[in-house]
Structures are given as structure tokens and as C-alpha cells.
Amino acid sequence: MLAMNYRGPLRVRIDHKPEPEILHPQDAIVRVTRSCICGSDLHLYNGSVPDTRVGMTFGHEFTGVVEQIGEQVEKLKVGDHILVPFNIACGTCVFCQQEMYGNCHESNPQASAVGGIFGYSHTAGGYDGGQAEYARVPYADVSPTVIPEGMDLDDAVLLTDVVPTGYQAAEMGGIQPGDTVVVFGAGPVGIMAARCAWLFGAGRVIVIDCVDYRLEFARKYAPCEAYDFRSLEDPVLFIKRTTDFLGADVCIDAVGAEAAGSALQTVLGRKLLMQGGAATALHWAINSVKKGGIVSIVAVYGPIDALVPVGNVVNKGLTIRANQASVKRLLPRLIEHVQNGILDPKAMITHRVPLEDVSDAYRIFSAKLDECIKPVLIPPSART
């Protein structure tokens, strides 16, 4: 089958690989119909997640048709068209039982700090992902969900990650009616977080990024105020000034390890890999939030330490809430929001690219070419 193949930092290509097989009685094999590239993939693409092995296939946001099921799979059947949440979750461990499906303890042998994630290095379990014609889906009865009738595939594929992650970012912000919410990052996740902040009753939503076309998109889509941090002499000071010098009630970090904006963080976190990425946006978030405020982190960092002003967290009495999104927990509500037209995820997809052109798709998304917000890869069998 055709599958994306990681060859080293900034080098990916399409190759032929053997088709996946059932390896566990609760597995399913799906024929992929849509597969996105995510900001999280860029951390792998840039070589900043330890234990990213050459030869791996990435891809954790995909939909597909069930082709085979293991003997213990009961809910799914061959032929079902499903959306596959990015977390691999057993449904029985103590964390899954508490609906922390992003923190499953039975899906990632390599690290205890994170659950298994499709196509996301060995630090997240060593699974080949969905940027391929076929993928193996463990615990098929737990998270994977049959796509509701009439739902657009492009909406379905964004329900595997971007929508729940943006939503959970806002949810973890504990937003109270009237709150001022600042979202760092106008990638798909940040844009969705800004959109969802309103659902929780925000009174004012501000997005910070440095890419003009993304700011413009956010302004209309969320809708929100959106500012380019390069044109603000100091983003923290700007937020203080625009909030009566008190700070925002809630700050959301939707940037992560690849952040721009601080030479020191960039050198330590992105060039020398001495930090788990550049923590620039998190630094700004902590310093921009009001005393007693909440910082919500969905952005991804590597497992090594990163420089943030912890002293200010203490002195300001902040609450920090963070996690991988618990996709399965949120799906019922979010499917409803999509069906009722409250959320319109597919409007974020700017690029529909044949799977075979995966190298170019990565480049376009990573270098922010051609006004790309969100690219989706389409395998040959789904193009007819």
C-alpha cells in the first residue's frame, strides 16, 4: 500500500509498505478515506520529538472504512465508515474509566506520561498512522465512532482532533460569562479554540499570531479580534493595556514547541533541542493572564524541560489546566454542534491533496504557503 514515510527532519515521502494486519483481538483494519496533517505532526517533521524513528508513517487524524475486525470487536462491523479519534484508549484502565481517554495506561509502553497516539513517534506508542491507504486501529470498539449519516467527511475528519482539542482548550479555561479570553496561535487548533470560547460565554476573544492570512481567517471565522505579535512591541504589555492593566481572565496556549517570537527560546528549544521546544507562547500566556486567572494548554511540547516563568505562576495564583484532548468524551456534544450548524469545521480545510503528494503537503502546511490553514490527504481509493 501507499504510505507516508519519514526519512528525517523536513524529509518525508510516499512509499510502498506492507498492509497492516490484525495483531490483537480488539483491532480493526481500516481503508483510509481522509487523513489530515496537524500542527502536532510538525513537531515530528522538525525532528523535535525524541524517539521519532526513520521509516515511521505519521497521521493521527483520519477517517476510514472498516475492512477487517478482530474476534473481540463487537460494535463495529466490516463496511462501517468511521472517524478515528487520535487517542488510542483501552476503555478499561483507571484513566479511561475516568474519561481521560487521552491518558490511557494500556496503549503506550514507551512512556507513562502520555497515552498511545496514532503515528506519533515511539514516545506515543510506536504506531504507524493514517497517512496511508490502510491503518491498524487498536481497541476498535472504544473510541472509533461511526460517522453519522449525512455528515460531510471533511467535518468528520476534523472531529478526530482539531474540533475536540480547540473545544477542550476553551473548556479547560473555565470561561465564565463575560470573560476576556486570549488565544495564542491562529492555527486550526487556536482558531477552533477562539470559536469555542464563545460557546462557553466569553465576552471578548483575542487571537495572537504572526501570520497575516491566518489572523484574517480567525477574525472572520471565530469571530474575534486578532493581532500580529510582530507589530506589537510587547504582546504581554499589549494585553495588559487592553484589559485595564489587569490581564486576561483566561489565556490559551495553542502554539507549542515550534513557537516563534523569542530568540533565546528558539535557539534552546528548536535549534539545540535542549528544551522540549520553544515555550514562547506559554511564557506570554502566563504573563498575560490576570491574577487568579487560568492558563489552558493544549499545545504540545517535547518531554524535556522548557523555560517558563514559574515564579509568576505562584505569585499570581494561577491555575494551569492542560491535557491531550479527550476526544471520545467530547464527541457526542461536538457531533451535535456540527449537526446543528453551530460549528463548521470543514470551512478550515484549505487544501485537499492526493496522498501521493505528501511531501509537498507537509511543506505547504509547515512553511504556511498558499494561505494554508488545514490540509487533508486523500488516498487514491477515496478520490473516485
Added chain:
Amino acid sequence: MERKAIDPSQVKGWGVDADPKNDPTYPMKNRNDGEHAGYSWERPPQQPITVEVLHSNERPDVTSVFGTSTPPLGLSGALRRLGFRYSESSYGHWLPLVLADRVSVAEGVLEDLKQGQVPNVFAERGWKAEWEHNRTSLVRRVLVRAVLVSAAVAYLRRRRGGS
């Protein structure tokens, strides 16, 4: 900068999920009194371990399922095994893994060559997309590099000629 006010009540869906109780520690985890039961849940059946799987020493064993992509191999594999002797809390764990990732890039090139394939690094880096959407910057970068390389070559030649 001028503040553009947005009237929240005009935003579709405003407040539909407002939850005054979510302040600030709404249970992201749904507490179920399982907190102190330890590692006692009924584990799913074990996926047969048919490839080498390194497991964190912060766990007793391999999880019920795991990925079988790219098992450890060669020098990078040896480095990875070394890293897994240390906990996730230690640089001893992560630094060998970071190094192994770099080594495995070289191993990947060798593997390609062994199969008679010279990796097309330009295509892999998506230069076609750069050419289509970012041409001036691409041309500038290539020219700058070409100038730097030829300057370095000229300098080395002169030094060699002079000594």
C-alpha cells in the same frame, strides 16, 4: 490599536455551553473512587510481543497493545536501548533518544542506497511546493547558498595554493 467590539450575543451559539460550575477545577477527570485501587483493573488481552518493544521503566511491563512500527535496529537501536535504562524523568533517557534519531537519519540513507535508491532529498523536502508557492524565497536561498559554497571553495583553494 483600535478595538473592534464584537457583540457576543450575536455570535451563533454564544453561551450554549456556559457552565458556572466550571471554575476552575471542573473535573476533567470524572472521579469514580478508583483513585486508590492501584494497578488492579482487568487488563485487555496482551498483544503477542513479536517485535522488540522497549518499555519505560516507570511501568511494570508492556501495555496490552503497542505499535510495531520500526523496531530498534543498528547503532540507533543500541542508543535507544541505553536510553530506556533510565526513567522518563532523566536526561539519561531522552538525550540518547535524541542522538539515536539523528543517527537513524544516516542509517536511513544507507538503507536506501543498499536498496539501490538514492533519496531525492529535494522532492522529500517538498521543493515542488516551494517552487510553486514561494519561488522568490526559494531562488534567493539557493543563490545565497551557492555564493557561500563557492566562496568557501575559492578560499580553501587559495589557502592550499599558498601553503
